[in-house]
Amino acid sequence: MELATGVVPAKPDLGRMRRDRTGRVREAMREQGLDAVVLLGNTNVVYATGAIWPLSDASRTNFEQPVAVVLADDELPHLFSPNRADARMQADLPDDHVHGPAHLDFDEGVETFLPQLYDLVGEGAAVAIDEWSHPLRRANVFIGPKGAPIDAGHIISKAKLIKTPDELACMREGLRITEEGIRDVQARLAPGVKQTELTATFLRTIFDAGADVNILDPIWQVMPNSIAEGPWTTTGDLALPLLSTERELVEGDVLWVDLGISYEGVHSDFGRTWIVGREPNDVQRDQFDRWRSILEATLAVTRAGAKNSDLTTAATAANGGSKPWLPHFYLGHGLGIDSAEMPFVGSDIGEQFDASYVLEAGMVLVLEPVIWDDGQCGYRSEEVVLITEGGWEPLTDYPYDPF
Amino acid sequence: MGADVTITDVIPDNAELRAARRENVLEAMEAAGVDILIAGREPNARYVAGVPRLWINGSRPFGPGCLIERAAGSIHLVSTWDEGVPDDIPHENLHGITFNRANTLAWLTGVEGAATAKTVATDGLMPSTLSLIRQAFPSAEVVDGEQLMARVRRIKMPQEIRAIRTSVRIAEHSLAAAEAAFGAGMTGRRLTAAFMEAMADAGVTTPTTQDVAWITSRDRHWAQAARDTPIAVGDLVAFDAGLMADGYVGELGRTLAVGGLPPSARKLRQQWDELWDRLMEACRPGAAATALLDAYDASGVAPPPVPVARGLGLGNDLPFVTGALRRTAAAQQLEAGMVIALTAYVWEEGLGGLYGQEPVVITADGAELLSTNPLRKA
Numbered sequence: 001m002e003l004a005t006g007v008v009p010a011k012p013d014l015g016r017m018r019r020d021r022t023g024r025v026r027e028a029m030r031e032q033g034l035d036a037v038v039l040l041g042n043t044n045v046v047y048a049t050g051a052i053w054p055l056s057d058a059s060r061t062n063f064e065q066p067v068a069v070v071l072a073d074d075e076l077p078h079l080f081s082p083n084r085a086d087a088r089m090q091a092d093l094p095d096d097h098v099h100g101p102a103h104l105d106f107d108e109g110v111e112t113f114l115p116q117l118y119d120l121v122g123e124g125a126a127v128a129i130d131e132w133s134h135p136l137r138r139a140n141v142f143i144g145p146k147g148a149p150i151d152a153g154h155i156i157s158k159a160k161l162i163k164t165p166d167e168l169a170c171m172r173e174g175l176r177i178t179e180e181g182i183r184d185v186q187a188r189l190a191p192g193v194k195q196t197e198l199t200a201t202f203l204r205t206i207f208d209a210g211a212d213v214n215i216l217d218p219i220w221q222v223m224p225n226s227i228a229e230g231p232w233t234t235t236g237d238l239a240l241p242l243l244s245t246e247r248e249l250v251e252g253d254v255l256w257v258d259l260g261i262s263y264e265g266v267h268s269d270f271g272r273t274w275i276v277g278r279e280p281n282d283v284q285r286d287q288f289d290r291w292r293s294i295l296e297a298t299l300a301v302t303r304a305g306a307k308n309s310d311l312t313t314a315a316t317a318a319n320g321g322s323k324p325w326l327p328h329f330y331l332g333h334g335l336g337i338d339s340a341e342m343p344f345v346g347s348d349i350g351e352q353f354d355a356s357y358v359l360e361a362g363m364v365l366v367l368e369p370v371i372w373d374d375g376q377c378g379y380r381s382e383e384v385v386l387i388t389e390g391g392w393e394p395l396t397d398y399p400y401d402p403f
Numbered sequence: 404m405g406a407d408v409t410i411t412d413v414i415p416d417n418a419e420l421r422a423a424r425r426e427n428v429l430e431a432m433e434a435a436g437v438d439i440l441i442a443g444r445e446p447n448a449r450y451v452a453g454v455p456r457l458w459i460n461g462s463r464p465f466g467p468g469c470l471i472e473r474a475a476g477s478i479h480l481v482s483t484w485d486e487g488v489p490d491d492i493p494h495e496n497l498h499g500i501t502f503n504r505a506n507t508l509a510w511l512t513g514v515e516g517a518a519t520a521k522t523v524a525t526d527g528l529m530p531s532t533l534s535l536i537r538q539a540f541p542s543a544e545v546v547d548g549e550q551l552m553a554r555v556r557r558i559k560m561p562q563e564i565r566a567i568r569t570s571v572r573i574a575e576h577s578l579a580a581a582e583a584a585f586g587a588g589m590t591g592r593r594l595t596a597a598f599m600e601a602m603a604d605a606g607v608t609t610p611t612t613q614d615v616a617w618i619t620s621r622d623r624h625w626a627q628a629a630r631d632t633p634i635a636v637g638d639l640v641a642f643d644a645g646l647m648a649d650g651y652v653g654e655l656g657r658t659l660a661v662g663g664l665p666p667s668a669r670k671l672r673q674q675w676d677e678l679w680d681r682l683m684e685a686c687r688p689g690a691a692a693t694a695l696l697d698a699y700d701a702s703g704v705a706p707p708p709v710p711v712a713r714g715l716g717l718g719n720d721l722p723f724v725t726g727a728l729r730r731t732a733a734a735q736q737l738e739a740g741m742v743i744a745l746t747a748y749v750w751e752e753g754l755g756g757l758y759g760q761e762p763v764v765i766t767a768d769g770a771e772l773l774s775t776n777p778l779r780k781a
Contacts, residue, residue: 109728
């Protein structure tokens with residue numbers, strides 16, 4: 001496959017990326033008549049400000065989260081953060097746009113933040129917020145006509161759907177870093193190796209290669225032969241993803257791999273099926289071939305203007321009439337500042353949604369069909385593609401070895 | 404190395420610990436008149452349910468991930484499978500991952516007592532949360548569940564302190580690997596890589612910070628060089644080591660310089676020592692948490708914008724003591740059984756910063772360091 005070249009610059013221009021993103025947020029704000037948006041969600045703050053910090057784990061994220069404020073009449077975003085500044089951020093945002101922390105999970109934090117906000121926008125301004133907190137609710141601010149704040153999450157969802165050229169360059173670099181890690185892991189894959197040791201190798205390489213952060217505890221799931229041999233599920237189908245442990249791999253284990261990193265705030269995603277210490281047998285090769293034909297059938301209808309349901313219909317037809325994906329997930333999902341974001345294709349949002357959702361050029365889709373032959377295990381991989389006017393372009397060419 | 408045994412299965416938290424934590428939650432719900440508590444934040448959900456779930460870096464928007472109902476003491480959990488789920492959460496109380504609000508509403512509505520619940524607490528809010536809760540629990544008032552949970556979790560039981568000790572031990576082990584790789588020409592990013600590899604090889608794959616080493620700035624109080632800047636002689640390089648084993652956080656911080664601290668940093672080191680002694684002095688049960696900020700004032704040191712003390716536990720733990728929230732600090736008391744990451748940071752223009760952090764447990768008559776190799780030797 002040819003890698004996407006047309007619209008993706010060889011190297012990201014981070015200043016331009018930040019300007020393009022803030023611009024997209026402000027455009028969405030204008031359409032809704034908003035004077036300001038206040039953003040708490042980590043990745044939303046990254047999107048609006050370009051600030052990169054080692055996104056903290058859930059254990060400290062609420063008490064110490066950075067907050068962004070984007071104004072309708074200012075090209076530059078404001079950042080309220082306890083994090084250390086580095087040279088890049090200082091170069092992009094002037095000092096009067098970088099403030100001390102806003103602790104919106106504490107009443108006192110809200111009290112000290114509000115005057116600063118009103119200095120920027122005035123008290124009667126139309127303000128939307130992506131996440132709320134009990135202290136903000138107690139302060140009785142930003143309340144819209146429905147008795148709750150106007151949701152700024154929609155603003156970011158809309159802005160982030162279409163990737164800017166520099167975001168695509170970052171994504172490609174993130175995928176490259178991820179795959180460098182994966183190459184080292186595959187070289188180590190052998191009977192007797194522990195799942196957590198694969199993680200050790202992966203983490204070592206991605207940081208050495210330039211990752212900002214690892215975004216999820218990598219999955220190296222040993223698949224059962226049949227659903228009944230796995231854990232009970234609410235769907236009666238397969239459990240995925242299950243957590244990695246110090247379990248030692250044994251020859252013949254079929255691993256379903258799923259992981260991702262962040263590079264400059266843009267996420268990567270990677271999924272493959274591997275076999276420990278053996279070449280695939282005929283059944284496994286057949287499963288891979290069927291997986292690939294489903295992927296090809298899906299990609300054949302993937303283009304700007306296609307509906308989600310065109311993709312789910314093509315995938316289902318190529319699978320002989322049954323859905324080739326897990327019922328608690330989807331056939332495909334978007335990728336960008338979050339590892340799974342809109343558009344969700346084939347999710348439990350429902351068929352009506354899929355029939356009305358139209359793909360656009362500049363969206364990124366991760367397709368992850370699943371082949372399962374109960375009693376004989378199955379195959380799952382992920383393919384990351386950029387939607388274009390005429391169709392799609394791959395964002396990575398990592399091989400499907402050992403298949 | 405991590406736990407005392409090698410963990411090869413995903414298992415729920417220990418039954419005794421789960422029971423004790425639940426009892427604490429139910430007691431607090433009773434006292435506050437809360438019928439149903441909804442936890443979206445992982446630390447709270449872990450405390451209530453005792454189920455390890457997939458670690459993801461960064462914040463998550465609030466959504467009902469776990470629910471506890473007071474009358475029957477029953478727990479509901481968003482999980483598509485039962486791996487890692489204890490027997491006391493039956494299959495019918497497990498609810499699969501969903502992207503559809505109607506499905507979330509359906510399971511909430513099906514919770515015992517949903518129709519009559521008078522008070523529902525949530526540990527977070529989204530702009531859409533109130534309308535969801537009001538649909539599911541039509542008679543209920545929505546109250547702050549984060550305050551309730553933070554209060555419940557602030558005092559650690561002996562088993563929790565043991566878990567934090569284990570995490571600290573693994574953090575120290577992993578930090579040693581990063582320190583061994585330290586030297587001129589290395590970068591913060593590559594030292595982070597060394598830490599992460601050692602941590603995962605020790606069986607733990609969940610860091611709490613992913614910026615393990617950073618060159619402190621010589622011209623700004625709280626800033627750092629870019630992560631790929633090669634470390635040079637004279638740089639003061641801070642290490643921030645944190646991870647979670649079995650859900651509990653262990654953290655510590657150190658500062659190194661190639662070839663040891665330069666003579667020019669002797670005064671800074673002395674200032675750090677004095678600050679540290681004052682901070683430890685302030686760690687007494689019954690003291691207001693502002694005593695820690697006062698220790699900075701008394702030393703003539705400006706605190707960093709990050710907390711000078713944060714609770715260690717499952718996450719988002721009290722006390723939370725930071726210069727920006729002085730009144731909040733005044734309202735918190737240090738109590739026996741609290742575990743904190745205590746931070747001393749001093750900085751001098753032209754030189755850089757000295758950063759040190761130790762995990763400390765408040766005891767009946769003072770404080771005890773949980774690290775085995777503290778920065779400031781007694």
